[in-house]
Amino acid sequence: MSPVAAHQQLVHVTLSGGRGGRFVIEEERPDGRLVLAPDISAAAIRERGGSRRLTAQEWQDFLTEYGPQMQPPDGEG
């Protein structure tokens, strides 16, 4: 396996208190300690921002209205 191809499904946890919010477990150490990192998935970002995902129709409407004023797709990503 290529070193950078090591994908893993992360375990999400929610903390409450002084440092509350959504986190992911980055590392589980042999002694049971956990290393947490802020959850920066798109879903967590939307949740923190109070926004919601567009429906397929809303995305099409966005492209119809604004696509002609945007730069053309570049095929990069």
Add this chain to the structure above:
Amino acid sequence: MPTSAEPRFPARFDQDTWDASSARSTPAGRTAAQAARREYERDGAPVSHLKPCEPEGRDGNNLENCVKAYVPQPNGPFGMVFEIVKIDGRLRLEFLAFGVRHHPKRSHAPNAYDLAGQRVAEITARDLRGEEPEAPG
């Protein structure tokens, strides 16, 4: 060059996501990213800065509902990726990732689109060779 009449979209930069992107960037990348963030937070992102992302990009990233801006404009080596979202019935750009658009050919470091794709897919690619600051393309 944006005109005063062209639509601009409000942009939100989640601080945790920003910090993760900044930590990966070179000083030049951070400076360029901060300038773009300041402009987009203050005035909104002009529609003429944006390009739609490919739903299925050539690197296999699925960036549905996403747009990007080259940084700095108009053709800088860095890219900023946003998801178009709705809040209170209005469109907004949610910052997803910042990074170089292209790494040197032999590099396996993730570019801006890879980072955004990981966040949309809710999985994380861990570079087992260790964290190296990325070099601009």
